[in-house]
Amino acid sequence: MGTLEKKGSFALILLASLWVTYYGENFLKAASSALSPVLIAELGINKGTMGLLITAFFIIYGIMQIPAGMFTDMWGPRKTILGFTTLTVVGIFLFWLSFRFELLVVAQIIMGVGCSVFYINAVSLITHWFPIERKATAIGVLSAASGLGNFTSYMGFPLANAMFGGWRNLYILVALILLVNTGMNFFILKENTAVSRTERKSIKNTLRSFAEVLKDRRIYPFILGYLLLSFGWVLNSWMTLFLMETKGLSYVEGGLVTSLGTIAGIPGCIIMGAVSDRLRKRKLPLMIFSCLYTIIVTTFIFAPAGLPLPLLMTLSFGINFCGSMWVLFFSMVPEVLPPEKASIGLGLVNGLGTIGYSIITPFYGSLIDITGNYSASNMVMILSALVMTATMVFFTKETYGGINKAN
Numbered sequence: 001m002g003t004l005e006k007k008g009s010f011a012l013i014l015l016a017s018l019w020v021t022y023y024g025e026n027f028l029k030a031a032s033s034a035l036s037p038v039l040i041a042e043l044g045i046n047k048g049t050m051g052l053l054i055t056a057f058f059i060i061y062g063i064m065q066i067p068a069g070m071f072t073d074m075w076g077p078r079k080t081i082l083g084f085t086t087l088t089v090v091g092i093f094l095f096w097l098s099f100r101f102e103l104l105v106v107a108q109i110i111m112g113v114g115c116s117v118f119y120i121n122a123v124s125l126i127t128h129w130f131p132i133e134r135k136a137t138a139i140g141v142l143s144a145a146s147g148l149g150n151f152t153s154y155m156g157f158p159l160a161n162a163m164f165g166g167w168r169n170l171y172i173l174v175a176l177i178l179l180v181n182t183g184m185n186f187f188i189l190k191e192n193t194a195v196s197r198t199e200r201k202s203i204k205n206t207l208r209s210f211a212e213v214l215k216d217r218r219i220y221p222f223i224l225g226y227l228l229l230s231f232g233w234v235l236n237s238w239m240t241l242f243l244m245e246t247k248g249l250s251y252v253e254g255g256l257v258t259s260l261g262t263i264a265g266i267p268g269c270i271i272m273g274a275v276s277d278r279l280r281k282r283k284l285p286l287m288i289f290s291c292l293y294t295i296i297v298t299t300f301i302f303a304p305a306g307l308p309l310p311l312l313m314t315l316s317f318g319i320n321f322c323g324s325m326w327v328l329f330f331s332m333v334p335e336v337l338p339p340e341k342a343s344i345g346l347g348l349v350n351g352l353g354t355i356g357y358s359i360i361t362p363f364y365g366s367l368i369d370i371t372g373n374y375s376a377s378n379m380v381m382i383l384s385a386l387v388m389t390a391t392m393v394f395f396t397k398e399t400y401g402g403i404n405k406a407n
Contacts, residue, residue: 010190011129015138017181017188018122019145021085024178025115026149028092030262031171032057032108033237034153037244037251038161043101047241048369051362053101054237056108057115059358064116065351070206072343077121078189085182088114092175096168120346123330125189127342132401133277136331140273143327147265147320154240155259158252206344213344218336221395222349226329228388229290230353232297233323234360235381236262239316242374247305247312257309261316268324273331276400282332283398286325290392293322294385301378335399 032039032054040050071080091110098104122142130138157167213219235242239261240254249257276285296318303315333349334342360380367377 011126011138014125014129014188014190015142017184018125019142020181021081021118021178021185022122022142022145023149023152024174024181025088025118026146027153027174028088028111028115028149029057029061029146030150030153030236031157034157034240034255034258035167036238037241037254038157038167039104043104045101046369047365048362049101051365053105053108055358055361056105057112058354058361060109060112061116062351062354062356062358064113065120065347065354066210066344068117068120068347068351070210070344070347071117072121072124072347073206073209073340077124078185080117080121081189082182082185084114084117085178085185086114089175089178089182090114092171092178096171096175119330120343120350123334123346124343127334136273136276136282136328137270138273139330140269140271140324140327143269143273143324143330144266147263147267147269147324150236150262150265151259153259154255154262158240158255162252209341210344210348213337213341213348216337216341216345218397219333219345219349221391221397222329222333222336223352225290225388225391225396226326226349226353227356228384228391229323229326230357231360231384232293232319232381232388233357234364235297235301235378236320237361238364238377243312246374247303247307249309249312253309257312257316260313261320264317264320265324268321269327272324272327276328276331280400281398282328282335282400283392283396286328286392286396287389289322289325290385290389293319293325294382294389296322297385298382301382332399335401 036050036054039045039053040047045053068080088111091107091112091114094110095104095107098107123139126138126142127135152170156170160167160170236258239258240251243249243254243257244251272285272289276282279285296315300312300315300319303312329349330346333345337345364377364380367380368374371377
């Protein structure tokens with residue numbers, strides 16, 4: 001009993017340290033979107049070009065998801081997290097120092113590479129240290145950091161710009177947080193020694209596992225569902241500007257609506273994991289919340305101008321709360337694939353979803369530039385939500401209990 005309690009205490013400490021890292025990285029993911037009204041004015045660029053700046057982070061982040069799973073197998077989660085977080089800090093300082101579009105793009109790419117491997121490796125550590133009845137909850141708690149990181153960006157930048165006349169010092173603050181946290185991770189992160197001895201692979205074996213995962217049809221519904229759900233995140237990226245230009249909100253008001261939505265990810269991620277663990281089901285909450293997500297997104301898009309701010313905030317909260325179902329994918333994939341392929345499968349799902357987001361983000365902005373309004377762009381959001389819901393209902397299978405029961 002003493003050994004189990006000690007292991008449980010260590011797992012919670014490890015989760016807390018990983019949570020801080022993920023908070024910082026999600027601040028950076030949302031930062032360029034939160035700054036889009038400011039950077040469009042400062043750099044003199046159009047919405048399509050702004051979409052490219054946002055995409056510079058996410059396209060490389062998505063591409064790197066595939067080797068991220070391989071790094072887990074070859075180097076281990078601890079070394080991978082420490083090395084790439086250091087690279088992230090380098091990118092932060094470059095973004096802070098840059099005043100030209102080209103340099104900001106380079107900084108975004110560096111940060112995208114640095115942040116790309118963290119989540120898969122963090123999930124790998126959590127999977128090793130938490131029992132199955134607490135695994136989805138633990139992943140949900142980790143994922144909740146995304147909500148706070150996004151909230152800090154979407155609310156922090158408008159406030160900093162309004163109160164202090166600038167936004168750059170927030171980048172330095174996050175750089176300091178990640179530097180201190182890297183020191184914490186150096187001493188805290190610890191791999192399960194039994195797993196470390198048995199799961200390290202050569203490059204050849206890792207590539208073979210990757211090819212086998214690509215052929216495994218059980219993962220296809222998760223790839224498609226996560227890809228379509230990621231399209232919806234584009235709405236968050238453009239939400240502040242959308243609210244300013246179609247609903248008559250100010251930058252601060254638009255940032256408030258967007259940030260309240262993103263903070264919904266904190267309770268959303270935790271509740272999704274906890275409900276799934278309590279029900280001992282993955283598919284049921286996935287179906288319910290995908291349906292609700294589609295309904296709320298459609299309502300938000302077609303909401304008339306002049307709608308009371310609290311109602312817009314409620315809809316934004318609902319979109320992101322229901323959208324927090326994404327955390328269930330990261331419990332389900334390791335339950336479908338065998339342990340030696342799970343990290344690669346997670347990287348593939350996360351990577352293709354992020355690449356999809358990276359492609360749709362500038363496409364969304366370019367459609368606005370071409371058509372002069374948001375109608376066509378938002379129809380893409382609604383259609384992707386509808387197809388995603390159909391995928392969850394008709395093609396996803398129950399996975400709780402692991403690969404044996406999934407089969």
